Structures are given as structure tokens and as C-alpha cells.
Amino acid sequence: MATSSSKRQSVLPRAPAGPKAPVNFSSSLIIADSAVLLGHHTINISSESVVHPRAKLDSSNGRITIGRRCIIHERSLLGAPSNDKTPIDSRDGVVLSDYITVDVGAVIESGGTNIGESSTIGVGCRVGRGAKLGKHCTLTPRSIVLPGERIPDFTVVYSNGTRRTDNRRVADLKHKTQARQIDVLRRLIPSNPAKFQ
Template identity: 65%
Template sequence: MSSKRHSILPPVSSSGPKPPVHFSSSITIADSAILTGTHPIAIHGESVVHPRAKLDSLAGRITVGRRCVVHERSTLGAVFGASGRITEAAVTLGDYVTVEVGAAIEAGETVVGEGTVVGVGARVGAGAVVGKYCTLTPHSEIAAGEVIPDFTVVYSNGMRRPDKRGVAELRNKGMARQIDVLRRMIPSNPTKFA
């Protein structure tokens, strides 16, 4: 009976090396987030890292901008390709970026611009550059090395269109409110990762 119980518990620690971290004093990071790797992981002011989010700096540094939200089961960083090899490469999230549940952003000098939403289950390939205030809809994919212009909506079927809604300022205000709520809901333990 106890083996069944252990098999359904969520992972609460990583088995890899403990990376050097640089955290703002105002972040919220769940105790069950997974940080692993050998390169630095920096998380800037008022950002939130949900339980079971994985930040893997094996391939290179990870920088999370100000007021970002990294949701459950999302992955930032090292993802091994078919060759099983990775070269040193970083992941950078601009300010006000949302990485939704199950999304993956691969290492490779990959950049996600300010205010962008990476939808549920979306994937951003190694070396891709996603512009500011883009929306990657659920299960959409950005190919390795691809460049997405600012204010672009990318659909899961590969279609794209410019986003002319002009909601950047409203999106940032909504994000600030969401972060305020999350800070009260998620028990934070940044000292666990220091």
C-alpha cells in the first residue's frame, strides 16, 4: 500500500546538481518547484514559480524577468535533441511573460520577449526568438531558431496573424493583479534553493 502512495505523490526535488541561484527578495517560488543544472538561474522581482515547474540550467543560464509567471509542469531550459548533446545555451524571459501549464522553452540562446504568453502545452524550440507581446496559443510550436515578430499570435496549426488589439498595458495590469493573488496562495520558500 505504501508503494502506491509514493507513486502518486508529485516530485518535490530534483536528482540533478543544485544550480547557483540569484533571486530577488520579492519572488514567490513554491517549495516543490524543481531547479537543477550547473549554470546560474536568476529570477527577478515579483515573479512567481508554481509548484512542479522545472528550471533546468544544465545547458546554460536561465533568466526570468520581472513579474513573470511560470506555471505547473512547465519547463525552462535544457531539452536534449535527437543527438543527446547540448551546447552551452541560455533561456531568457523578458518582463511580464507567462509560461502556462505544460509549456516548454528549450535552451539555445532562446528569448521570449516582454509581455508574451506561452500557452498551455506550447513549445519554443532552441534558439528561437519570440518578440514582445506575442500570444502562442495552446499546443503551438515555434521551431528551433525561428524568429517571431512583436505582437504576433501563433496558432497550433501554424497559422499566424498580427495582434492589433492594443492590449499591452491592460495585460500588464492584469498580470500585476494575478501575481498579487498568487503571492497569497503559493507558499514560498526561496531559501530551499539557495
């Protein structure tokens, strides 16, 4: 029969493995208490960006920079290690420009990986180390961008590997929608940036 102290220990949340990452946060950041930030390099998050519960930012393999009004959804991983060992010349692990959405379960590998402004990384996508996505790109769910791959502006990448150019030119509408979504999330996600500083 288990004692009451052993029952209490089994329900305690586990501490994240690894060192506490140095951070540089905007004062208007929304970051959930249950987000995980770890690593040796600085994690920079700009104004009005949102980090959902259980999102993981790992700066063990390089600095992470997140631009303005980005949304990092739950169970996504920024700064994942890569199996690709091709040498690269970069101190940055992952750089997200402004108005980026990283959806649930998406993985962005560390190592000079850049995501251009107003791009969307869909559910369960993987962006390889050193990949460069242009502005206004969309990765549909479960799409894969290979390490070092270059994706031009306005490209839609599908999970079956096909691609097309998005000619809708709805950037202004997307920016307004992202700002409204952030306003809603501000009321829904209790933010605790002090926990990470």
C-alpha cells in the same frame, strides 16, 4: 506483507535528479517549495515573479534568466535539452523578458532562446532552441515554434501553424492584469526561496 518502514519510504517525495543549481533571486520572488531547480549554470529570477509548484527550471544547458513579474505555471519546463544540434553562439540557455506567462505544460528549449516582453506561451506549447519571440507575442495552446525561428512583435501563433498580427494594443491592460494575478498568487502559493539557495 509490507513493513511499516517500507510503507513510509514509498510515500517520500523523490529528490530531483541532477545537481542543485546556483541561483540569484529577488527578495520579492514567489517560488513554491515543490518547484524543481537543477543544473550547473545560474538561474536568475527578478522581482515579483512567480514559480508555481512542479515547475521545472533546468540550467544544465545554459543560464536561465527570468524578468520582472513573470508567471511560470506548473509542469512547465524551462531549459529543456534540444534534439537540434545546430551550433549557436550563446551562453544563455533561456531568457524571459518582463511580464511573461509560461502556461501549464509548456516547454522552452535551452540554447539562446529569447522570449520578448509581455508574451504568453500557451498550454502545452514548445519553443525550440535558439528561437526568438518578439514583444507581445501569443502562442495559443499546443503551438510549436521551431528551433532558431524568429517571431515578430505582436504575432499570434496558432497550433495549426497559421499566424496573424495582434492589433489590439492592450499592453498596459495586460501589465495591470498580470500584477493583480501576482498579488493573488502571493496569498495562494506558500513561498520558500531559502530551500533553493
